[in-house]
Amino acid sequence: MQDHQISLIEDSFAEVFAAKDDAAALFYERLFVLDPALRRLFHTADMAAQGDKLMQALAQVVGSLRALDATVPVLETLAVRHVGYGVKDAHYAEVGTALIETLSLYFGRRFTPELRAAWTEAYGIVAGVMRAAAAKATANAPVGQGGPARPHAVAAAPDRG
Numbered sequence: 001m002q003d004h005q006i007s008l009i010e011d012s013f014a015e016v017f018a019a020k021d022d023a024a025a026l027f028y029e030r031l032f033v034l035d036p037a038l039r040r041l042f043h044t045a046d047m048a049a050q051g052d053k054l055m056q057a058l059a060q061v062v063g064s065l066r067a068l069d070a071t072v073p074v075l076e077t078l079a080v081r082h083v084g085y086g087v088k089d090a091h092y093a094e095v096g097t098a099l100i101e102t103l104s105l106y107f108g109r110r111f112t113p114e115l116r117a118a119w120t121e122a123y124g125i126v127a128g129v130m131r132a133a134a135a136k137a138t139a140n141a142p143v144g145q146g147g148p149a150r151p152h153a154v155a156a157a158p159d160r161g
Contacts, residue, residue, distance in 0.1 A: 024051025079130035
């Protein structure tokens with residue numbers, strides 16, 4: 001990513017993070033509108049706590065965009081955890097759409113094509129790393145199991161301990 005794009009993301013995320021509870025609630029609202037079946041992944045989750053975990057995960061990613069290679073192992077671990085919760089490859093597109101819709105609604109006219117493109121590119125990079133790790137974990141799962149054990153998840157699936 002270009003330095004200017006990263007700066008746009010950092011600046012805009014600082015504003016979103018200041019309203020993190022509302023932003024997280026809006027994200028999950030958009031996600032469940034896009035795919036109501038995803039609610040089942042969160043049926044026992046404390047959504048306020050889940051929203052906080054989402055925003056902390058986003059803060060970690062945004063904070064590492066200038067050295068993304070160092071964050072790849074964290075993203076890969078996160079992806080494997082999500083597999084354990086039943087997150088499928090197609091869910092990454094839905095999460096990306098929900099994220100962009102959330103930002104668009106939050107910023108309104110200030111969500112310029114340039115800002116949208118920066119966020120879209122960043123999400124594409126992150127989702128690409130996570131999708132590859134999830135696919136590898138699923139392919140390596142023992143026969144008869146849907147994936148690895150369920151430690152906990154942060155963004156797209158709830159923390160269940």
